[in-house]
Amino acid sequence: MARSLIRQGVSVDIVATLDPAEASERNITFGEPLDLGGFTVRYFKRQTHFYKASMPMLRWLSDNVGNYDVVHNHAVFSFAPLAGAFCARRARVPYIIRPLGLLNHWGLENRRKVLKKLSLRLFDLPALRHAAAIHFTSDREQSEAAALALATKSVVIPIGIDAEPFETLPGPQRFLEKFPAAAGKRILLFMSRIDPKKGIELLLQAFARTCAKTSDIMLVVVGSGTETYEASLKHLAAELNLGNRVLWTGFLDGEDKLSVLSAAEIYFLPSYSENFGIALVEAMAAGLPCIATSHVAIAEDAAKHGAVIQVPSEVDAIAQATDRLLANPSEGQHLARQAALYTRQHLSLPAMGRALKSLYQELLSEATTPDKGIATLPTTS
Numbered sequence: 001m002a003r004s005l006i007r008q009g010v011s012v013d014i015v016a017t018l019d020p021a022e023a024s025e026r027n028i029t030f031g032e033p034l035d036l037g038g039f040t041v042r043y044f045k046r047q048t049h050f051y052k053a054s055m056p057m058l059r060w061l062s063d064n065v066g067n068y069d070v071v072h073n074h075a076v077f078s079f080a081p082l083a084g085a086f087c088a089r090r091a092r093v094p095y096i097i098r099p100l101g102l103l104n105h106w107g108l109e110n111r112r113k114v115l116k117k118l119s120l121r122l123f124d125l126p127a128l129r130h131a132a133a134i135h136f137t138s139d140r141e142q143s144e145a146a147a148l149a150l151a152t153k154s155v156v157i158p159i160g161i162d163a164e165p166f167e168t169l170p171g172p173q174r175f176l177e178k179f180p181a182a183a184g185k186r187i188l189l190f191m192s193r194i195d196p197k198k199g200i201e202l203l204l205q206a207f208a209r210t211c212a213k214t215s216d217i218m219l220v221v222v223g224s225g226t227e228t229y230e231a232s233l234k235h236l237a238a239e240l241n242l243g244n245r246v247l248w249t250g251f252l253d254g255e256d257k258l259s260v261l262s263a264a265e266i267y268f269l270p271s272y273s274e275n276f277g278i279a280l281v282e283a284m285a286a287g288l289p290c291i292a293t294s295h296v297a298i299a300e301d302a303a304k305h306g307a308v309i310q311v312p313s314e315v316d317a318i319a320q321a322t323d324r325l326l327a328n329p330s331e332g333q334h335l336a337r338q339a340a341l342y343t344r345q346h347l348s349l350p351a352m353g354r355a356l357k358s359l360y361q362e363l364l365s366e367a368t369t370p371d372k373g374i375a376t377l378p379t380t381s
Helices: 002-006 020-025 055-067 079-090 105-110 113-129 139-148 173-178 200-211 227-239 254-263 278-285 297-304 315-327 329-346 349-366
Strands: 012-018 040-045 071-074 095-098 133-136 154-156 186-191 217-222 246-250 264-269 290-293 309-311 377-380
Touching (some): 012 020, 012 055, 012 079, 020 040, 040 055, 071 079, 079 095, 079 113, 105 113, 113 139, 133 139, 133 349, 139 154, 139 297, 173 254, 186 200, 200 217, 200 227, 217 254, 264 278, 278 297, 278 329, 290 297, 290 315, 297 309, 309 315, 315 329
Parallel strands (some): 071 095, 071 377, 095 133, 133 154, 186 264, 217 246, 264 290, 290 309
16 A cells, blocks of 8 residues: 555555564564655554554654644554544544454454444544544445444545566466475465455365366365364365365465466455455456455455456355356456456556545545645554
């Protein structure tokens, strides 16, 4: 996000908390600005794990936030964005909150339900009500948050990615050398965080049905999660008699990630809840035909443009879509072309940067304080 804004002539400062052990490991001095090639980051000591509180950050924001034109806060249910909102409001600086999908129904009901309800009532809802705008990254995220009946201005600006690395992939050789068991197989790919909300159980069951009809396919699961949850997924795969038909690679990044995207024939994101779906966007940018469930927010708009196959969160639906693409390579090729085109047009860094700059200018024109111009944008996280 910062780099997209810099390209639009917006100056950016980032403010964040950091665990002391990590700061020591990375040789970071708290409170000192770090130049990251066009924008600065200031880290402040995280004093509690719960809510990630930092009094030094609060003091810095209180003393400095008035020097900025806009404050763009990221997340709710966390100290930093609430501190940013509080200090910005007191300094009469317009602020934006991006909820990061944390206001959707699944997250509110399945993750720390009681604590979130208490936090909403006491802290987050007041901050949201007084915000100049709420930044959602998809229409679905915006519509789910409507249950809170907020009168605050809201906008939908999707997250953009740097598509250039995905436009010229390195080829599958690197991946196949590291994982020779995948050689000669048609690769079906899941690549994201391994978490219960990702619907991997659905994918394993759907894959088992497809395996009964197709012998040369392999499901490659890229990502990491808790040891207990990963073990439960591997146990399910064994119960489904998938054996060596599923390859668990762990986390892959950089050239390894690009190489597995080169090797894949179909990408899946079968989540139960996904306020955006950045992993899906990367697969689309790489020109892969993609299957995503109806709970993946960005897939809804992409499907309208013929760039994704969107299915219900059901085993039969995933299996049928998989069988269809495996049996019809021309359909997959058309889907892949549309996916890459859609990503370039709607989910690129320039598209995001232009939309954000336009929002900031609009908020400044509405502000009652004199317009200082878009000089610096602190982002608290």
